[in-house]
Amino acid sequence: MGEHTIKLPDVGEGVAEAELVEWHVKVGDPVREDDVVAAVMTDKATVEIPTPVDGEIIWLGAEVGDVVAVGSPLVRIGIAGEGTRSAEPAADAADPMDDGQGEAPIAEGMAPEGEHLPPPSKEDVVEARLPQPSEADRTRVAQRAPAEKPVASPAVRLRAREAGIDLRQLAGTGPAGRITHEDLDAFASTGPSTTAGPALLRDSSITEVKVTGLRRRIAEKMTLAKSKIPHITYVEEVDVTELEHLRGKLNREKQGETRSKLTLLPFLVRAIVKAVGEQPGINALFDDEAGIVHRHGGVHVGIATQTPSGLMVPVLHHAEARDIFGCAAEISRLAEAARDGSARREELSGSTITITSLGPMGGIVTTPVINHPEVAIVGVNKIAVRPHWDGSQFIPRRMMNLSCGFDHRVVDGWDAATFVQRLKTLLETPALIFVE
Numbered sequence: 001m002g003e004h005t006i007k008l009p010d011v012g013e014g015v016a017e018a019e020l021v022e023w024h025v026k027v028g029d030p031v032r033e034d035d036v037v038a039a040v041m042t043d044k045a046t047v048e049i050p051t052p053v054d055g056e057i058i059w060l061g062a063e064v065g066d067v068v069a070v071g072s073p074l075v076r077i078g079i080a081g082e083g084t085r086s087a088e089p090a091a092d093a094a095d096p097m098d099d100g101q102g103e104a105p106i107a108e109g110m111a112p113e114g115e116h117l118p119p120p121s122k123e124d125v126v127e128a129r130l131p132q133p134s135e136a137d138r139t140r141v142a143q144r145a146p147a148e149k150p151v152a153s154p155a156v157r158l159r160a161r162e163a164g165i166d167l168r169q170l171a172g173t174g175p176a177g178r179i180t181h182e183d184l185d186a187f188a189s190t191g192p193s194t195t196a197g198p199a200l201l202r203d204s205s206i207t208e209v210k211v212t213g214l215r216r217r218i219a220e221k222m223t224l225a226k227s228k229i230p231h232i233t234y235v236e237e238v239d240v241t242e243l244e245h246l247r248g249k250l251n252r253e254k255q256g257e258t259r260s261k262l263t264l265l266p267f268l269v270r271a272i273v274k275a276v277g278e279q280p281g282i283n284a285l286f287d288d289e290a291g292i293v294h295r296h297g298g299v300h301v302g303i304a305t306q307t308p309s310g311l312m313v314p315v316l317h318h319a320e321a322r323d324i325f326g327c328a329a330e331i332s333r334l335a336e337a338a339r340d341g342s343a344r345r346e347e348l349s350g351s352t353i354t355i356t357s358l359g360p361m362g363g364i365v366t367t368p369v370i371n372h373p374e375v376a377i378v379g380v381n382k383i384a385v386r387p388h389w390d391g392s393q394f395i396p397r398r399m400m401n402l403s404c405g406f407d408h409r410v411v412d413g414w415d416a417a418t419f420v421q422r423l424k425t426l427l428e429t430p431a432l433i434f435v436e
Contacts, residue, residue: 004053006075008068011040011047012345017069018042020062021213029057037075041213045345055079065212152179160184168201214310225372228288230408233367236420240383241398243267243430259325264380266327268355270433271426272378273299273320275419282419283352285373286410293410302351302371303331305338312338313371315351355380366403375410379403
């Protein structure tokens, strides 16, 4: 019997480490060649790790959420033959009942580098992980989980029913948390004797959710943006009535064709292309370490997209070279790739300005966080019919707010206002978007 060690491969150029986001196996599982054993993430791209051999999983080198260096042992598989490493008897195993002064106990299926420990039995694991209760613990009032039914004898239940006492409000002091007559007496003397309607019970449960994978990347990115960038937010109301009429007309004329359906976003992208052409300082990245602003000629628009795994920002590269329908098709393709996990790394990087929209749930105003190291982000709020004063009367118009954020270190308030006002003009008079 031998062992085959799978090390974390080089998952991308320049990548030195990756985060383990999922195990597909556990210790003791049989595997066949090409079975996926784990998934790791780097730069928001998830890579599956297959096994090149048949065998049985005998060791896992990390837990979900751990960051593993490229080349580090990830999985060990017991195989027939010599393998890449001969199996050795366990040595210097840590005592599972260690008092905490020495090395930490070794969990089932885990061993220090260079050692292989046979997995302990279930009885050993329980004995190691569950300390025996003291006498004080045994006499302490038993606490039940919120959904657990109370334990009581028929006589106790009858007496409680006659007294109008909800047994779920009591914590039993009897064996295994059983409610006794003494518990009823104590409750009757201190608590309510009757209940009107369903009992309202306290819920003191706490659920720990480890922040891993894409969620952790998002947290790190947001922390970096908020800690480094002094945000200013500029909100402007936009009348999109004419734009909506044009969008509807173009969609009706293209029915039956293979072109993507037009949404608001392609028009906004083209408006941004024209606006940053007049203000190149908005379409830029700020290297705050070197103190250099990199103004880009190409307009690479990040489209914030909600996916089952969390927020991702696929990038519409070179929007300046695409027409309305070209932008619509690429936005649709990128959003689908982000949601189904097939987006490539180059499709998730390289943006110079970002659009974020919550669609119908967009609210009235938002304060979007800039996608560091960009210097601007355009937030789209929901479209709603509102009364608009035309100089002589109120008329219904389709209105929308733009909530735009700017890096105040490199974008002055005047420049921010000029940019948003230009977007407003282009969206309210959509024919200007098509005028070169």
